Amino acid sequence: MKLFSWLRPAGPTLTAEQQQRLEQLPSAQTLGECSLREQRWVVVDLETTGLNLNKDVVLSIGAVVIEDGAIDFSQQFERTLQRSDHKPGPSVLLHGLGPSAIAAGTDPRDALLDFMAFVGDSPLLAFHAPFDQHMLGRALKDSLGYRLQHPFIDVADMAPLLCPQANIREAGLDDWINWFKLQVFERHNASADAMATAELALILFNRARAQQIHSPLNLQQRLSQWKRRQQSHSF
Template sequence: MSLFTWLRPSLPAAVDPAMRQRLAQLPKPAPPGVHSLREQRWVVIDLETSGLNLNRDQVLSIGAVAIEDGAIDFSQQFERTLHRPAQKTNPSVLIHGLGPDALAAGSAPATALLELLEFIGDSPLLAFHAPFDQHMLGRALKDSLGHRLQHSFYDVAEIAPMLNPDTVMREAGLDDWIGHFGLQVDERHHASADAQVTAELALILFSQARRQQLDSPLQLSTRLQQWRRRKAQSHSW
């Protein structure tokens, strides 16, 4: 055995040779580009988890939808419940409507997560409170596939107040912004439904961004970095 082979971490047992080949064929995530927000394909993602502990809780279900050509493409939707038969029922699980039967009948985590990566392709990701989804998804990918998440994540919970500085809502949640823009929601706390309404909110924000001369992923990313720095400085005074 070579030193390189010894140092290289082994893949989880669930990753068979066919899955390794599919992982190897995944496109590399694209960095923020200078093309327009409309030209960019985005994937809006929402995770339902067993709780909010970043190191202990698990991803239970995944919902995602693509934004392409400036609109939600309903032909590009992704929904999976993960096979978690050992998951105990608790309030966090029940609020998502994921009972023991649904979790026992779910897809194998490695298979579902690989299919998600193939659905995402090289597109950047949008989520509400993205750091949580980014961490939980990254840990799930590492545990189930031995894969490191490298996609750019944009936080709709940051973009909304940045583009609407005169809207005073302290620590506004998704429901607050849904109400602010008058969006109609038939269902909440369900991964697919939450991904869809987050996508609707993102389209409103992209329209606002263009009016504020932010019309590329790179411009939006740069402005977000500046906004975070100003926010951190104001909190340090």
């Protein structure tokens, strides 16, 4: 036993099967120069106990795949995570996940392994991606000891970059849904919000191609340039 090793917090406890699944997860790929249409994208949305990045936890994960320039309805993902110590808060009024749904959920370790196997090596899209990226990354680290390295692109930044004429930079998902007149019949659960985000992303990919943005890497570069300009203008 190494000196002071007892001071280090123990890592997550995994079964042999879970450990094997963890080791078999593919490595994340960096954004490349294939076409936007050729890239497989995973559009993700999380429902959480709240908005505190350090204390709140993930309650459910919804995701859908964009591939070959369309939403692939055969590739959809939905899991509710079991949280034995969860006490319902105000967020239940939005996502509707009550105590019975949470109690009947999947072991968080299995749910997260299922999700990362679904993701594979694909990049992720989300609306207000930094929140989802942080919450998902913390959940993976706490439950699996896994370090999330997949690229995330924020659809909330793509929209004002590609549609400056809308002049609604600080808009939420509903604002962009209304601006594009999308027919969305359900909101505020992870799967429905992922689907709405995917529909918005498809429109934005078409706008990107029209503006000579043809690859995931090019899109990431343009977004970085745009964000730097926004930050410089705010000072």
